[in-house]
Amino acid sequence: MSTTTYRTCPRSGLQFEAKAETLIIANAVAGVVFLLIGGLLAIGVVGTRWPALHWLQADTFYQVLTAHGLNMLIYWMIFFEIAILYFCSSTLLRCRIATPKIAWAAFALMVIGAVMNNISVYEGASSVMMTSYVPMMASPNFYLGLVLFAVGALIGCFVFFGTLVVAKRDKTYTGSVPLVTFGAMTAAIIAVFTIASGAIILIPTWLLSIGVINAVDPLMYRMIWWGLGHSSQQINVAAHISVWYAVAAIVFGAKPMSERVSRSAFLLYILFLQLASAHHLLADPGLSTGWKVVNTSYFMYFAVLASMLHGLTIPGAMEVAQRQKGYNKGLFEWLRKAPWSNPSFSGVFIAIIGFGFLGGITGVMMGTEQLNMIIHNTIYVPGHFHATVVVGTTLTFMALTYFLIPTLFKREMIAPTMAKWQPYLFGFSMYFFCLVMMGAGTLGVSRRHWDMAFSGNALAYEWPGAAYLMMGLVGISGMVAIVGGAMYIYITVGSLLWGRKLEGGAPSPKFTPIPVGAPTAAVQTAHGSAGFAAPGTFMLAMVFLVAFVLYYFINWKYLSTLWGLS
Template identity: 65%
Template sequence: MSNNADFRICPDTGFKIHLPADKLIKWNAVTAVVFLLVGGIFGLGVALTRWPAVHLLPADWFYLALTAHGFDVLLVWMIFFEMAILYFAGAVLLGSRLAAPKVAWVGYWMMLGGALITNIAVLRGDSSVMFTSYVPMQAAPDFYLGIIIFAVGALLGCFVFFGTLVIAKQEKTYEGSVPLVTFGAITAAIIAVFTIATGAIILIPTLLWSVGYVGHIDSVMYKVVWWAMGHSSQQINVAAHIAVWYALAAILFGAKPLSEKVSRMAFLLYILFLQLASAHHLLVEPGLSSEFKIFNTSYAIYLAVLASMIHGLTVPGSVEAAQRKKGFTNGLFEWLRKAPWGNPSFSGFALSLVMFGFLGGISGVMMGTEQLNIITHNTMYVPGHFHGTVVVGSTLAFMALAYWLVPVLWQRELVFPGLAKWQPYLFGIGMGLASVFMMGAGTLGVPRRHWDMSFADATMPYDFPGAAHLMMGLNGIAALIGGIGGTIFILNMVGTILWGKPKSKAAAEPEKPAAPAQPTVVSGYGSAGTMAVPGTFTLAMVFLVAFVLYYFVNWKYLAGVWGLS
């Protein structure tokens, strides 16, 4: 039991913040940003190497950079930031003390230690097996060991979060149901537990194989179990960034979800079905039946897709409802035109929402269809898809939250507020275009994970059309634009924490990055009480038409693969 001396009241939001949780949120968020920087630098190296006219890195460095990029941004940046989100959604939103802060710190140091061990193994040059580390490719034992230690640390963080829920309920720090944002975090934590458990199931024997105690790992068995971790880890991101969308809608606009019940049911569909998307990666494996593939990637996963479309409707719908309540009722879109587009928390949130749906969402459903998958499997289309989910979806949403969270937690003003206004557009549009160009190149057949698309030294050469080379060049340019956006974000975050002007009540107001915070809404329960959101329904129809058209265009592509005459 802790007393009030262990808490502080946030002057901006009124949140009662448990001091150990405050410190853990800060450390996890800062560490996440550091790994975003490291992984982003490697990512630029990859993009500039795949730009045929630049072809920056030699082959061995390319595969090293690709391995480090995948690990550092897909796993380390994301999970560290998600730990910060879990502690925020647990301790702060529920006004509770954090369960077992010492365990949380053990988890933090294990995650950091594990991430460093794996990075060192990769940088040594003997573990360039890429993020997937498919057997029989073998990395050094410390590569696997680092990931296992990292995963166990993250598991401890999840247990601390669940423990905090128990404490908050026992100590009655909230009434009734937990806030929707916390419910989204619960969804992310549940998926994380499954992810980490399956990671241990496959990586522990792989570690033993790498040191010689296990003679053989079956490659298909490895792929099935590994993808239960590899893809599910990205589903943690999806659940977490949707929780962030709800949080930002509440913080920036005081928006309540259109229907608490429907939003929670959508999260339940995630809990039940989202992790089955792992089977996307096995669609061309001959050893698995069509029943397994189609059930997991079509029938069941469509229920998770339905959930994403519910969130994609209800989040902007809640913003529209809140804006209309404030008087922005002219026409279909006055509520949207009058939104704070110069506030990076809003612009990042809005771009994340739109691009996640249009780029990551639609392409994911297309690729997850067993028949269509064959035209893009293992091509650049796949990284194009997941840059549409993890980068412009999750990363941009986390950046948007950070613009609000960092000044609030550190009580400092942003060091570059002018640059911050442009940052989400640079990063979002740059990486969104990179996603589009990668998918374009993939549609033309350009393989992923390949150092040289000209196949200069190949015994069986192949010439891609000029458009494919153009796509990869444009991808390099787009990645550079996104990289500038990423750099501005990191400069702003690190600069604010180290050199930001301390907020005084009077001086802080004009340059506050977010609109006045709405702690009672984000930590409360209740629906908007209206479904009169015509602008959102119009946008949803545009999305659905794009979805259907794109889906059938790909059937047309598939029909062109085999001539039937």
């Protein structure tokens, strides 16, 4: 039986178990590799949708767009999230990882599946977009690669659950699991639903592609596939919010304003967040109006409530921690005095604001059946999900990487000045990218289409000049964002290859149990007589609420002007 060894990082105090550490590194590095591939493909996508450039031919564009979506939304995200699951279980709970050999088998399946799927796309016979709707068929290896990846990721989730059992059995902690681990557990539960949905529908589609079965019902395919396609973003949401709590604790020493409220919000995610997938089906004829309204409105609002709770408690925890350090002048001294030169903080805070104002507000609007008619299947939709997936999740994972380079990878970060500016360049260019993309979508520009001008078609359509302006700005801001992403790749890969090696901490055969923290003073009195503990955060929340209400009702006004009833 192999021995288990631990090391305590001298910079963070985190305790890494050797086998878990290697698995975390492998999954994180694989994720960054697929981020690099997806980023290179983004050059082709952006360069083609930019009307003045219009770079790629149609067949190449759809091939590149298919690979871009898969590498960015599926492979980069889920590889990195598996690394986060192992980190939040083994490292945060200070225990050995359950079944490391099975975890390596899961990693191998994920790599084989992702590579197989990519090769099938680059061969040219699988340009079916990430959604790959039937009856339009790709090559069999396209589906088989996705299935293998899904099985590997599912096994990785169960290794995470097994590690929680190991920690509980070995009594490495007392009481409930830490909040960050609880959030990761939420992400893993959603991941099981999500990945299983993909396997359930992609296995028969693979059988269809090799001629074993004769048909797959298109409506059933869309219904179940979106349990994978959109719910994969729900894994991202739970994962990146867990990272937000972690970074608040790492940078500020912040404690949750109310663990009970935060855990309840994560529970609401488990129960209701996946229902947002239904907004992709709002134009489908086979589903009743009642089903559409209930799923995308009333039930989904519980998930919206959960996100708003996190959006209040995480900046609120930062504010309380800053005020305890003496930054009490006015509403926002705590924010002005925050460590804006620390890319872990700046990246997370830019992600919080962008995810809430750009992704959150537009997501609720898209989930309203009537308003959805304005923007369904327009380029507004990718504008929305770039605000959630790229600004919310990718930027958060980038921010976490800057913390992990010296602690997990034991390397000194190269180009620290570039690292300070990278979240701003990437984050703000993506803000603008999402805004102008949603503006073009509001004017009706279609998503995924190779040529917005429909050149050479029998029925031409002349877009207003504003639409071409918006798409031109999409191209410019998209290229700037790609530069910001390239800076992250350079810093990360360069640090691992050329960064000075740091002391990792002496190995030990035993873990150190997590100490029981001393009780802290409540941030609110029983009757609220102390006033607001986080007045600045409350003011930001009110600004968000006003923006939310205004944008929501502006869209109702816009809907009323589309056509007359007389």
